Amino acid sequence: MNDITAESPVSSFVPGGRRRHRKAKQSSAGMRRAIVLALAVPLTSAALAGPSAFAAEKGIGTTAKDTASGQTLDESDQQMVTNLQTRVLDQRLGSNVSGVVLDAESDDTLWDHNAATALMPASNVKLATATGALTVLGPDHRFTTKVVYGNSTLTLIGGGDRTLTSADLAELATTAVAGLKAAGLTSVKVAVDDSLFPAPTLANGWNTGYYPDSVAPVRALVVDGHGVDDTSLDAGQVFAKQLTAAGVTVDGTVARATASVTDVPVARHTSAPLSDIVHKMLKTSDNNIAETLLRMTALGAQRPATFEAGAEVVRQVLSVRYGVSLANFEMYDGSGLSRADRIPAATLAEILELLTEARYADTLGSILDGLPVSGEAGSTLGPEWGRFDDVNSKCAVGKVHAKTGTLTGAIALSGLTQGKDGKWKVFSFIENGSTANPNDIKDAMDGLAATVNGCWA
Known part of the structure; x- marks a missing residue:
């Protein structure tokens, strides 16, 4: 089963110090027209297979060692990278693990471990669903x-x-x-x-x-x-x-x-406005809300209210509106319950990095606010789920904002945290196929997030 629990509110936060090289913002009406027009043109496999300029600029797809070359990491980032290179090999995570850490201020990829490999993301799919719904329908939309x-x-x-x-x-x-x-x-x-x-x-x-x-x-x-x-x-x-x-x-x-x-x-x-509904969906990882939003997003783009049309619209939003790479991206539902879904950690990190840009705050701010917070009761990162409660990760309680993902054979954690240097880091970790106890896998994942935060040095 995907992770489902009760809702709990969280105060908003806004990472600062941004510089970006993405496309200029369109008006909502212009954006909708662009998406509808784009959907009228068949997508070629070549167009979807190539990484975006942004992905290339970030160095996504390289190894941690390759990423570090040519960069001068400060002491705290170097320690984080060194620790991640060791801790991602934790036997609890198994052998099929991907991960990436981006510096939200400098645009640099600080660490990359098979980040371009597409794995089953479980409920991390809801990050794409929320982005599509808020962009097509608008945060003030009501049903x-x-x-x-x-x-x-x-x-x-x-x-x-x-x-x-x-x-x-x-x-x-x-x-x-x-x-x-x-x-x-x-x-x-x-x-x-x-x-x-x-x-x-x-x-x-x-x-x-x-x-x-x-x-x-x-x-x-x-x-x-x-x-x-x-x-x-x-x-x-x-x-x-x-x-x-x-x-x-x-x-x-x-x-x-x-x-x-x-x-x-x-x-x-x-x-209530869509922004509130997205907030609830993410806090509680509500599968039913996600699937309904996928259909309403399709209708908002003048497409049939189906899984296929909804996923196609989300793809267009991510690629046309935001320039997110769709290399190896496969989405078949809105909730992440599908065992056919495949998304690279690199792509999830790109989606999350949108949340750190001030120009997208009005549209996507409810995703940022809706991310569960480490140790937040009533969310999927709450103590009732045994999250951030072991000796290595409890130092990060209240410091990690991340979307969880849980299916049999797949566990993911993607979000944001401030590093030891005070700068915001975007991260995504996904494992598939580990035979360890799921609670042990989650402890290992929480430890990776605590490593990015720097509290587990």
Whole structure:
């Protein structure tokens, strides 16, 4: 299973001292047009295979030894590199490990261990999903759930809000009941319309064993994050019970239907802004939010709400908008549950480095704020998950901001921390195939992050 836990807020932070050589920022409207136009042109394998100029400039794909040559590392960075070269060989991590550390101020790659090798990234995929959603839809975007009336039926229409609660439905029901009673109606049928998304399918790399605990079949309507096979009918049943409690008789059972354009609008609920939803998704590594956002991102770029179209849009955002290298990048879902996903540590580091640029703060700031913090209760780096609690890594509690990733046979940790020199470092570590106990693997990963921080010198 991917890492899932409860949400906990965290105060924001902004790394400073930036200089960059990336593309100039486009307006949101211009960016959306560019992505839509780019998607209209088939991508060639050659275009996706070549590393970006940024990757070449960083020296990504070289070894730690090669990276260090020609650079003058200060004492603390040299010690970090020396320690990483030893600690990445920890037997708990196995033999299939990749990693990279970038200096966010100088643009230098300080350390590289097989960073261009594409490995199964688990929930680190959510970093790409969040970047795509925030860029295409905008951080202030809100999702709308509607109720309409026609042909003696109240239809609850899903709008892709994976954070809809029973309290939100209760407000919709209250408004609907008031309208019915004002019209002299005491009974009604109830239907749900989740046609915003096509019928659920399995992503490449998924199996039916994921349903409904690791992820629910992806539909446009859900209430209280219920992990059930049909979240739309479930939401409709909750809504029907609320109508009954308010004195309206519900005729028959809740059914799936498509609302008519002639139906009368009755009530609507808008979600919190996307920035808040992304924050929650990352803190708790919520697979269901991630998969819903992937579909809404596709729709925002005028593409079908499918795994394939969503992943294609994310690729375009990363490469066209931000110049991130897509060499060896394979993404088949939004959550990272797919065992077919492959992303190099170098690419994850490039995505994270965007967060250190002031010009992207308005768009991507909720990713930065949403990264779990080492030792933060309620997040996937909290003590309840045994993170940053051993003799080597506990010194880094409160100092590491990173996205976790956990699948059987794959553990990842990618984020930011201030080094011993006070400068922000971007790092990504991924292991695949270790046979050690997963908790021991995570301890080793936490130790690598503490090494980057410099507290484990």
